[in-house]
Amino acid sequence: MFIAEKGIEGIERVLLDLNAGDHRSAAFTARNPIARVPVLELDDGRFLAESRAICTYLEGLYPEPNLMGVTTEERAFIEMADRQVELHFMVMIANCIRHTHPGLATLENPQFPDFGASQGTKVLDAARVLDARLADQPWMAGDRFTIADITAFCGIEFGKLAKFKPADQGLVHLAAWRDRVAARPSAKL
Numbered sequence: 001m002f003i004a005e006k007g008i009e010g011i012e013r014v015l016l017d018l019n020a021g022d023h024r025s026a027a028f029t030a031r032n033p034i035a036r037v038p039v040l041e042l043d044d045g046r047f048l049a050e051s052r053a054i055c056t057y058l059e060g061l062y063p064e065p066n067l068m069g070v071t072t073e074e075r076a077f078i079e080m081a082d083r084q085v086e087l088h089f090m091v092m093i094a095n096c097i098r099h100t101h102p103g104l105a106t107l108e109n110p111q112f113p114d115f116g117a118s119q120g121t122k123v124l125d126a127a128r129v130l131d132a133r134l135a136d137q138p139w140m141a142g143d144r145f146t147i148a149d150i151t152a153f154c155g156i157e158f159g160k161l162a163k164f165k166p167a168d169q170g171l172v173h174l175a176a177w178r179d180r181v182a183a184r185p186s187a188k189l
């Protein structure tokens with residue numbers, strides 16, 4: 001989604017089948033020893049993992065449209081919003097699904113369903129905080145669309161596997177924000 005928002009062309013996409021264990025192959029762990037996607041292969045043959053690190057790199061190469069902040073102050077506040085939605089919203093959604101959904105049993109072995117359920121409760125608490133934030137501002141980090149919106153949107157879309165829908169919870173601001181992001185061309189890829 002970040003690549004699409006930037007309009008970057010020419011990055012070849014290689015899809016892996018995680019349930020088949022493609023990311024645990026020797027060929028892939030040579031690229032990222034912790035066996036996680038995504039990984040960006042640079043022209044000089046090095047491999048860059050971690051979504052946010054990849055985004056930082058692409059933001060440097062393709063500064064427009066800016067998604068991570070221009071001034072030091074703006075960069076810091078966008079990073080704060082992005083890390084909050086990643087670590088205190090998306091990770092809980094991921095853990096809830098990874099520990100409760102049968103389709104994730106291959107990746108999360110052993111699963112701890114009680115832990116997953118507790119994470120699901122915390123997702124709702126975090127979602128209420130985000131809903132309150134969006135009552136006062138149009139986007140996750142303030143008055144413009146940024147990487148924090150991409151991270152939160154990916155979390156919410158993943159959350160569908162746990163039947164988490166902001167509208168069903170009465171989170172009207174979060175639901176309206178989600179629909180605004182979903183209408184962007186980058187969300188349709």
Ligand SMILES: N[C@@H](CCC(=O)N[C@@H](CS)C(=O)NCC(=O)O)C(=O)O
Pocket residue numbers: 018023035036037038049050051052107108
């Ligand atoms: N912090 C990493 C997380 C990467 C991650 O967990 N990716 C998942 C797919 S969304 C994965 O590779 N899962 C493989 C597994 O759980 O074995 C990032 O932001 O890139």
